[in-house]
Amino acid sequence: MARYAMVTDLTRCVGCQACTAACNAEWDVPPGQARTRVLPTGAVGKFPHLRSAFYVAQCNHCDDAPCLSPCPSGATFRAENGIVKIDRNLCIGCGFCVQACPYEARYLNPATKKVDKCDFCSARLERGRQPACVTTCTGHAKYFGDLEDPGSDVYRLVYSGGAQRIESDDVKVGPNVYYAGRRGEPELVAQMFPPRQPQLPSSGQWWSKVVKPLALAMVGATFAGQAIAFFTQLRKGEGQFDE
Amino acid sequence: MNSLFPLTLSTGAFIVAALTLGFFFGFWLERAGFSSSLKLTAQFFFKDWGVLKVMFSAIVVACLGLAWLSLLGIVDMSQIYVPDAYIWPQLLGGLLLGTGFILGGYCPGTAVVAGAIGKLDALFFLGGIFAGIFGFAIIEPSIHNFNVSGALGPLTLPQWLNISHGAGAFALAVIALGAFWAAEMSEGKWQLFKKTYGKEQ
Amino acid sequence: MSSAVQMHSTPTGMIKKHHVAIILLHWFNAITWLLELTTGAALIQSEHFRFAPLWFVTMITEVFGSRANLLRFHIAAGLTWITVFAVYGIFGWQTYFHQEVLEREVALDRDDFNWLRIRLLRILGRSNEPLPPQGIYNAGQKMFAVMVYIMFPIIMVTGLIMAFHWGSMTVVGWAVVIHFATVAVVVSGLMVHVYMGAVFPEEKPAFFSMITGMVPEEFAYKHHHKWWKEVKMLEELHAAGQPEPRPAPAPSRLLTALRMKEYWPGYWAGLGLGLTLLATFLIVGQGLGASGGFTRYLAFILSLVAPGYASAHPYWSNYVQPGQPVLMDFLVFELIGVALGGLLSGWLAGRLKWTTDKGPRISPKTRWMLAFLGGAISGVGARMARGCTSGLALSGGSVLSAGAFVFMLAVFAAGFVGAFFLRRIWL
Structure with a gap:
């Protein structure tokens, strides 16, 4: 079975937010919400040693996802290919999972009153297409593939290309969205946007x-x-x- | 995960909580008859043990409740306020308050409920309290050294005796039961709940 | 068994107890509860909240094909249940609400409380007292009815909130918790209800009356004597062609206790006070008090009339500081509540009156002077000890503060010694 993962090369990201726009269009995301966001760190450090990067945030489909256990009805589940999904017929909108996510990747859709988030464009995958954010990325910064396929880009980037997870000392839940960068962008992002502790309301x-x-x-x-x-x-x- | 209690309240919720909790406090004091200086002082003439019964049963309930909830991890005891101990001023203050109690017939809290139902003596007592507090503030600088003597910080009896908090709570409950037994003996009756329960219509 | 009862010979025959509409509602309710409990238990899958074993959850999910189907069924059955009860409520309100529900199903009188006590002791084999006479429903059934009438609307509303996502995530989150808690309460009662109906030998006729609608007159005579007398009286009046009289409703026990002149027993008031104190610790993290509030009031007045004096004074400057509202303190608002709570309690008991409590040997004026003097000494003592009988002895005692017990002993010591010297004031 596949084990899907995504790698974002932050050196190539220009912060254009085309991924956000493509995702919003693909999935009818309500205004004010997004399944993938581009967050600038701003200038960090003292002149002339300034650094900056864009954090392309989305659901990480974590190995040890903290959003799974708080869901009372089991609407949030992990598919066999590793993708964390929501069964919208089962979601009652209690929001326990929204507070549990360390990456703030979940939101309550005001139209359906149910929780939504990125599912790696599962519907597109079934039709043999790549996720919308990957195909639309203007800097070609995003790679999507199967970590069990040694020939894939993500396999190469994760196992020999130095792509890393955004984790903190406190929160290590095995995210499957990896970040690469030649100038220390992943470290900067991890420092500026550390994952928060999972909470139960x-x-x-x-x-x-x-x-x-x-x-x-x-x-x-x-x-x-x-x-x-x-x-x-x-x-x-x-x-x-x-x- | 952190303990549920104590809660962190917004200003509005805090005020509503204070009013509500105070409301019940006043209600129970009045129900127990603590709005009457005759009932209160009867304690000191061994005629009516209501003060001891109410006070100790309330302390035991709250103390055991806190101990259990902290054992279950529902309340964080380190966040619960424990008054600082100042042994000497608290000893003298207690003697003064006891003297004021038998002279004036009330203590500060009971005077409020007594005043609320129209006891004129309680209103004079309340006036006296304000005068006393004002007077104390005037003399406090000159007795300040005494007033901070015997400072032990937020010390509890179990800490002082080097036993666990739960054991202390349990011991207190046992002592209180003994005191209730003595009170019932003193009142010469074993009809635990019948004596003051009143005429049943 | 009283002599008045023994004058009649034990009757035979059957009398009607339940209308067919009630019988149908009862069994509809029973079946719905069975289905809803099964599906509801299986719907809770999270390891934090699940109480049914995992194999049960898996099995029920497989029976329904998918978890989404399971939820759909639970909601559909719940909506049907609400609809049926709404129809009964709307069409039965006029006929049944007052006469049946209020007077017969939920009003517990003195006989009922005694019945509960004796019934329990008899089940445990600890008493042979005769049971007090009962109405058409016995006290146990009435208690169950009270609980059901309180819990059903809560279950319905929280269920609707979850099914239709009414309100924010917080509202829905709490609805789940309350839905679960209220169902748990009903289930406890339901267990007793089913046990009594299906297993308990004495209540067998009651079980069959839920099928046929009839009970043996002998059973009514023995177990629901007050109802039996009512039925007989109505039959006689009917035979004589007279209109039916309305029985006077029994006074509520709670109201009687609230209105009684006597003070409540110390242990009960202490229990209430203790629970209030516990709630105070849990909600605000500190205890109840009084004298600290007075100090704040005084500091507030000083900060208005003499702000310079207050902020420069070594004692008052602890309370009056720039940028900090003097009155923003728990005790300040709590004391207002204390006065209101005392006022309500005194009003209910008829104790609102301008009077002076005093011993027989002194005049009111002497009493007032002594009260003022006592208040002043108490004020000094309370500030020196950093609390009074409420704030330090009661609240500090509950957290086992060492200072609180020193203070408490001193208060009682001074009180007992002072009482000896000052007995002329009070005796």
Whole structure:
């Protein structure tokens, strides 16, 4: 089975946002939202040693994706090819996954009231085409392919070309979008846009820490009480109860 | 993941929470009869142990509740305010407040509920409190050295005795039960809930 | 069994208990709950929240083909359920709401509370007291009804919020949690309900009445005596051609307790106070108090009338600082609540009155002077100790503060000793 990955060469990225536009057009992304964004780091350092880069952010389809477990209904799942997808028929829009994502790649679609994000253009892949952002990239900075195919560009860039993941010391969840760059752009991006800790909203915390244990205790106590009553009834015999 | 409690509130929510919690505080004080200086001072004549019963049952409930919730990881005890200990001024302050209590018939909190239901003596007591606080502020600079003596920081009894917080809470509960037993003996009755529950219509 | 009851011979025959519409609703409800509980349990897949075993979730998902189908079915069955209840509610409101629901299904009276206590002891084999007479529904059934009438609307509304994504992510997130919690409460009650109906030997006629609508008169006589008397009385009146009288509703026990003149027992008030204090710690991270609030009020007045004095004074400058609102403090707002809570409690109990509490040997004027003096000494003491009986003894005691217990002992010591010398004031 395939293991899809993407590599963005940040040295080639000119920050034109053609990828964002192509993605928005392909997937009818509502205004104010984006599945892939181009974020400038701005000038970093002291003159004359200034550096800058563009961070092309999107869903990383992480190996250890923190968005999977908070989803109550299982609408967020990982397909066999490694792509993290959302079953929109199952999503109820609680947003637990939105807060869980360290890369802020998820958003609630105001039109459908369900969560959306990049799925590596799965529908295009099925038709044998590359993702929209890859084909449209004006600087030819984006590569998409299968990490299990030694002949692919992504295999070469990831295993011998020095492409790396955007991770921090605290958050290492195995993202599958890699970043390359000859002038230290990936390091700069990792420094300026570090992934945040996965969070569960307070409603979710209440559910897992308070409500669920209490509910189980309550049902268990009722069951135990009935068991006692039942055995007392057996022991005393039914005649005792009928007045 | 961090503990759920204590919460971090916005200003508006904070004010609403303070009003609501205070409302229940006042309600329970009044229900317990603490709006009457006669009922309150009867404690010191061994006639009515209401003050001890209410105070200790409340402390035990809150103390055990906090201990359990902290054991379950629901509340972060390090975020709960523990008053700083200043042993000598707190000892003398306690003696003064006890004297003021038996002279004036109230303590500051109970005077508010008593005043709210129209007890005139409580209103005078409240006036006295303001005068006392104002007077204390005037003399505080000259007794400042005494006023910060015996400073031990936010020390708790379990820390001082070098036992766990839960063990301290449990010990307090046991001692409180003993005190309730003594109170019931002193009142000469074992009808735990019937005595003051009132006429049933 | 009372002598009045024994005057009649035990009756025979059947009397009607349930309308066919109610029987149909009951079984529709039972089937819907079975389906919704099964699908609902299988819908929760996340490892954080799942309570059904994984094999169950997988099995039910396979039965429905896909998880999306499972959700569709859960929503469709839930909407049907809501619709049926809405139809019953709209068309039955006029006829049933007051007479049936309010007076017969949910109003628990004194007999009901005694019944609950004795019933429980008898099940545990700890009592042989006779059970108090019951209406058409016994106290256990009434408690279940109360719970159902409270929980069903919550389940329906939270379900609709999830199904149609009403509101923001936060709203939907909380709806999931509340939906789950309320269902759990109903399930606990449902377990007892099913046990009583299906297993408990005494209630067998009640089970069959949910099929035929009829109960043996003997069963009604023994288990629902007040209802049986009502039925007989109506039959007699009907035979005599007189109109049906309306029975007087029983007064609510809570209202009686709120309106009673006597103070509540110390342990109950202490329990309430303790829970309030616990909630205060959880919500704001500190305890309840009083004297600190007074100090803030005074600091506020000083900052208005003599700002220079206040900000330069070594004590008041702790409270009055430029850029910091003096009144932005928990105790400041809490004290307003305290006065309001005391006012409501006193009003309910009929204790609102301008009076002076005093001992028999002193005049009101002496009492007022002593109160002012006592207040002043308390004020000094409270500030020296950095708290009063509420802020330091009660709240500090709950977190086992060492200073709080020193203070508490000192207060009681001074109180007991002072009482001896000042007994003329009070006795």
